[in-house]
Amino acid sequence: MKEKLRRIRALTVKEFREVLRDNSSLAMGLLLPLILILVIGYGISLDVKHAPIGVVLEDASPEAQQVVDFVDGSEYFQPTYLTSMHQAVRALEQRKIDAILRVPPDFTRQLHQGDGRLQLLLYGTDTTTAMTIQSYVETAAAQWSARQMASRGVGVVDLETRLWFNDAHESTWYFLPGLILMIVTLVGVLLTAGVMAREYERGTFESLFVTPVKKGEIIVAKMIPYFCIAMLGVFLCLILSRFLFQVPLVGSLALVIFMSILYLLTALGMGMLISVVTKAQFMAIQIALLVSFLPSIMLSGFLFDLRATPRWVQWIGEFLPFKHYLVVLKTLLLAGNLWPVILPQTGFLIFFMVLFVGLALKTIRKKVE
Numbered sequence: 001m002k003e004k005l006r007r008i009r010a011l012t013v014k015e016f017r018e019v020l021r022d023n024s025s026l027a028m029g030l031l032l033p034l035i036l037i038l039v040i041g042y043g044i045s046l047d048v049k050h051a052p053i054g055v056v057l058e059d060a061s062p063e064a065q066q067v068v069d070f071v072d073g074s075e076y077f078q079p080t081y082l083t084s085m086h087q088a089v090r091a092l093e094q095r096k097i098d099a100i101l102r103v104p105p106d107f108t109r110q111l112h113q114g115d116g117r118l119q120l121l122l123y124g125t126d127t128t129t130a131m132t133i134q135s136y137v138e139t140a141a142a143q144w145s146a147r148q149m150a151s152r153g154v155g156v157v158d159l160e161t162r163l164w165f166n167d168a169h170e171s172t173w174y175f176l177p178g179l180i181l182m183i184v185t186l187v188g189v190l191l192t193a194g195v196m197a198r199e200y201e202r203g204t205f206e207s208l209f210v211t212p213v214k215k216g217e218i219i220v221a222k223m224i225p226y227f228c229i230a231m232l233g234v235f236l237c238l239i240l241s242r243f244l245f246q247v248p249l250v251g252s253l254a255l256v257i258f259m260s261i262l263y264l265l266t267a268l269g270m271g272m273l274i275s276v277v278t279k280a281q282f283m284a285i286q287i288a289l290l291v292s293f294l295p296s297i298m299l300s301g302f303l304f305d306l307r308a309t310p311r312w313v314q315w316i317g318e319f320l321p322f323k324h325y326l327v328v329l330k331t332l333l334l335a336g337n338l339w340p341v342i343l344p345q346t347g348f349l350i351f352f353m354v355l356f357v358g359l360a361l362k363t364i365r366k367k368v369e
Contacts, residue, residue, distance in 0.1 A: 178302035188267025251332035269356030
C-alpha cells in the first residue's frame with residue numbers, strides 16, 4: 001500500500017511539474033476563468049440603460065410636459081426633444097434614437113375626457129431592447145395616471161405602441177442575424193485557427209514554402225475551402241430564415257452577401273493569424289474561443305444591449321468586428337438599405353478585414369524568411 005502511494009505521489013509531482021512548465025495549460029486553467037468572470041460579471045446586463053429616446057411634444061400644456069417628465073434624469077433613458085415627427089422619424093431611421101414618444105396635439109383635451117393617449121414608436125430590429133423600453137414607458141405612464149386619478153379624478157392614459165421594422169413582434173427575427181454571425185465566426189476563426197498549426201505539428205510547414213508555389217497562393221488555397229463552407233452556411237441560414245421563420249429581407253440581398261464576405265475575410269484572417277502565432281492546434285483553438293467566439297456572443301449586442309454595460313465593455317465591443325457585422329446584418333434584413341447606418345459599419349468591416357488579413361500575411365512571411 002505504501003509503495004502504491006509512493007508511486008502515485010511521484011507521478012503526481014511529475015504531472016504538476018509538466019503542467020507548470022506548460023504555459024497554455026496555466027492560461028486555460030487560470031487566465032480564462034478570470035477573464036470570463038470579469039466580462040460576464042461586469043459586462044453582461046439584461047437591463048436597458050441610457051436608451052436614446054426622442055420626445056415630440058405636439059401639445060405644450062403643463063399636463064403634456066408632466067406626463068413625459070419621467071425620461072428626464074432617469075438612468076434608463078437619454079431623451080432628445082424634437083420639434084416634429086418628421087425629424088423624429090428621420091432620427092429613428094438613422095438609429096440615432098431607439099424610440100419616439102409622441103404627445104399628440106389633442107392630448108390635454110382627451111385627458112380631461114378620460115381618454116388621454118400617448119404614441120410610442122420602437123426600433124424593432126432589436127426586439128429585446130424595444131420590449132424593455134416599452135415596459136419602462138408603460139410603467140411610468142401608469143404611475144403618472146394613478147397619481148392624476150388620485151389627485152384630480154381624471155388622468156387615464158393609454159399607450160399606443162408600434163414596433164417598426166418588426167411588425168410581427170417576432171423575437172426570432174432578432175436572434176437569427178446573431179445566429180448567422182456565430183456560424184460565420186465559428187467557421188472563419190475556429191476552423192482556420194488550426195490550419196497552419198496543423199502543418200507545424202506535422203513538420204510540413206517549412207516544406208510548403210520551399211515548393212515552386214508562391215506564399216500567397218498557399219495561403220489563398222488554405223482559406224478558400226473554409227470561405228466556401230462559411231458562405232454556404234450563410235446562404236442556408238438566409239433560405240431557412242425566409243421560408244421557415246418568415247424573416248423578411250427588406251434590404252438588398254447583394255449587400256447582405258457583400259457584408260458577409262467582408263466579415264468572413266476578417267474572420268479568416270483572424271483565424272490564420274492565431275494559427276501561425278500559436279503553432280499548436282489545441283492552443284490555437286482555445287485562443288480562438290477566447291478572442292472570437294465568446295466575444296461574438298457577449299460583446300456584439302447579440303444577447304443584450306451593450307449600452308447597459310460599463311463604458312470599457314462598450315469600447316471593447318466597438319474595437320472588435322462582431323458588433324459592426326451584426327448591426328449591418330439586422331439593418332439590411334429588417335429595416336432596409338438605411339445608408340446612415342450601413343456606411344459607417346461598412347467602413348469598420350473593411351478596416352478590420354485589411355488589418356487581420358494583412359497581419360496574417362505579414363506574420364506568415366516572417367515565419368518562412
